[in-house]
Amino acid sequence: MTDAIHHRAARANTLDLTPDLSFAARQRMGLLDLAETVQLWRLCWTLAWLDIRLRYRGSMLGPFWLTLSTAVMVGSMGVVYAILFRMDLHEYLPFLALSLVLWGYLGSLMAEGCMTFTTAEGMIRSVRMPYSLYAARIVVRNLLVLAHNVVVIVAVYALLHAWPGADVLMVLPGVAIWLVDSFAVCILLGALCARFRDIPPIVGSITQMAFFISAVIWKPDQLGRHEWLLAFNPFFTLLEIVRAPLLGGLPSPATWTSALAYSAALCAASWLLFARVRGRIAFWI
Amino acid sequence: MEAAISAEHVSVDFPLYHGNARSLKKMVFRTVSGRVAPDTKNRVVVQALRDVSFRLRHGDRLGLIGGNGAGKTTLLRTLAGIYEPQAGRVLVRGSLNALLDPNLGMNPELTGRENIMLRGLYSGLTLPAIRQLEDDVAAFAELGEFLDLPVRVYSSGMVVRLGFALATAIRPQVLLMDEWFLAGDATFMEKARVRLEDMVRGADILVLSSHATEVVLSWCTRVIWLDQGRVRADGTAEAVLSEYLGHPVSRPAPAIERA
Numbered sequence: 001m002t003d004a005i006h007h008r009a010a011r012a013n014t015l016d017l018t019p020d021l022s023f024a025a026r027q028r029m030g031l032l033d034l035a036e037t038v039q040l041w042r043l044c045w046t047l048a049w050l051d052i053r054l055r056y057r058g059s060m061l062g063p064f065w066l067t068l069s070t071a072v073m074v075g076s077m078g079v080v081y082a083i084l085f086r087m088d089l090h091e092y093l094p095f096l097a098l099s100l101v102l103w104g105y106l107g108s109l110m111a112e113g114c115m116t117f118t119t120a121e122g123m124i125r126s127v128r129m130p131y132s133l134y135a136a137r138i139v140v141r142n143l144l145v146l147a148h149n150v151v152v153i154v155a156v157y158a159l160l161h162a163w164p165g166a167d168v169l170m171v172l173p174g175v176a177i178w179l180v181d182s183f184a185v186c187i188l189l190g191a192l193c194a195r196f197r198d199i200p201p202i203v204g205s206i207t208q209m210a211f212f213i214s215a216v217i218w219k220p221d222q223l224g225r226h227e228w229l230l231a232f233n234p235f236f237t238l239l240e241i242v243r244a245p246l247l248g249g250l251p252s253p254a255t256w257t258s259a260l261a262y263s264a265a266l267c268a269a270s271w272l273l274f275a276r277v278r279g280r281i282a283f284w285i
Numbered sequence: 286m287e288a289a290i291s292a293e294h295v296s297v298d299f300p301l302y303h304g305n306a307r308s309l310k311k312m313v314f315r316t317v318s319g320r321v322a323p324d325t326k327n328r329v330v331v332q333a334l335r336d337v338s339f340r341l342r343h344g345d346r347l348g349l350i351g352g353n354g355a356g357k358t359t360l361l362r363t364l365a366g367i368y369e370p371q372a373g374r375v376l377v378r379g380s381l382n383a384l385l386d387p388n389l390g391m392n393p394e395l396t397g398r399e400n401i402m403l404r405g406l407y408s409g410l411t412l413p414a415i416r417q418l419e420d421d422v423a424a425f426a427e428l429g430e431f432l433d434l435p436v437r438v439y440s441s442g443m444v445v446r447l448g449f450a451l452a453t454a455i456r457p458q459v460l461l462m463d464e465w466f467l468a469g470d471a472t473f474m475e476k477a478r479v480r481l482e483d484m485v486r487g488a489d490i491l492v493l494s495s496h497a498t499e500v501v502l503s504w505c506t507r508v509i510w511l512d513q514g515r516v517r518a519d520g521t522a523e524a525v526l527s528e529y530l531g532h533p534v535s536r537p538a539p540a541i542e543r544a
Contacts, residue, residue, distance in 0.1 A: 013379060013380050013381075014378050014379075015368060015375065015377040016376050016377075017363075017376075018374040018375070019371050019373075039409075040409070042406055043406035043407060046403065046406055047403070048391075050395060051402070054392075054395065064413070076485070084455075125362070126367070126385050126386040127365070127367070127383065127407060128366035144369045194309065195307075197308070198307070198309050198310055198477070199399060282367055283299060283368065
């Protein structure tokens with residue numbers, strides 16, 4: 001075999017492991033981990049895409065089943081809740097479509113984030129890969145699902161001629177924060193759940209409760225003079241920084257402040273935990 | 286880059302979490318109720334490797350022997366960077382391939398072709414190299430049209446051929462190999478043996494963990510005998526194996542020349 005395939009220098013060829021317990025050294029290893037994941041973006045994308053393909057392999061519509069089920073849910077809930085809340089369907093339906101699709105992303109990210117490392121057990125125990133790769137895979141997979149559901153939003157907007165104005169560009173900072181936070185959530189929950197196996201049900205309950213108290217299916221102004229309370233709810237403020245610009249409005253400064261503060265806390269917690277336990281995850285799963 | 290391995294005073298402890306140690310609730314309640322007993326973490330720590338040191342240079346072929354639970358697989362995983370040591374230092378220079386798990390990363394739901402592509406991406410291969418990998422594996426595994434069907438519909442023989450072809454397709458400088466690879470020795474196809482020996486010969490450094498002393502004797506120049514995570518003996522293959530088996534052994538005509 002003369003044409004044997006050799007490793008190319010795509011990844012670092014020197015492995016130097018020493019239990020330097022200083023936090024600076026741990027942070028350096030954490031950064032290296034992140035840098036390797038960036039280099040492996042193609043693998044990350046392929047893994048996420050194959051996950052989606054596998055879920056829907058053999059079904060006629062493929063991943064568009066997601067789109068269809070979201071459309072049915074938006075349509076049926078839209079009619080019922082518009083009557084319950086005595087709201088105009090033309091105003092309520094775009095709000096609900098957007099809310100449900102965005103919440104669908106947040107909810108499944110939290111649930112799947114818990115499994116970041118536990119479902120990758122076979123891989124982790126047989127080859128050295130950067131741990132952040134597994135988190136990136138969950139994020140990309142959920143972004144792909146979100147992309148399929150965006151079709152529903154576009155359809156509702158087109159049907160009702162509810163296009164938002166130029167303020168829609170203000171969604172970009174919100175989206176950027178979402179990307180960073182999504183990654184942080186997967187690392188944080190993934191590491192915690194690898195160690196403590198009773199956390200996933202707790203996360204499930206919290207997500208379910210948050211769905212009802214975070215102005216997902218009802219509008220924030222329905223709280224009347226108690227609306228200010230919402231600024232303390234991280235689920236609401238993070239949802240609002242992406243949702244409001246897409247509905248042609250702008251989030252209040254209080255909402256932005258709250259979303260940024262919670263994001264900073266989340267990222268700090270996630271980074272500190274990751275730097276601290278990265279080398280231990282293989283022993284936990 | 287010259288391949289090299291150095292392990293200096295490497296120790297790996299394995300926490301065995303079972304029952305309550307996995308539970309956050311139990312841990313919180315224990316802490317809150319102030320009953321901080323010595324077994325408060327309720328975990329058993331297995332000292333899988335203790336103070337293991339050795340150096341390997343270009344051309345070295347190291348065999349690891351020892352009973353079950355002696356730490357052979359843990360040492361391979363530590364050299365592969367999967368387990369990070371709690372004490373000591375591991376330094377591995379050169380591209381590395383660890384054949385630890387026969388179905389490494391193989392997803393039975395994916396087609397053979399998709400599995401090949403994933404393996405290539407895991408190894409950091411470029412796209413042209415992945416196409417070459419695909420040709421190489423397809424030719425060796427003789428899967429024909431099955432290459433585009435999910436691996437779960439393969440016969441067990443086809444799965445073995447695909448797994449073996451994939452594992453042996455990418456040539457590393459440092460090859461770490463667990464004994465499973467030689468498990469089906471009697472029925473091992475001649476073709477597979479030639480391919481494996483070709484790969485072993487091509488590697489700059491080989492670390493092989495095995496119970497099959499005749500394989501160790503014919504492939505390895507140096508042997509480390511692990512016992513309960515410690516190095517019990519380290520020396521030439523003949524010397525250590527004679528001590529291990531309790532009767533003198535001599536080297537047969539070398540099956541594999543040093544690279």
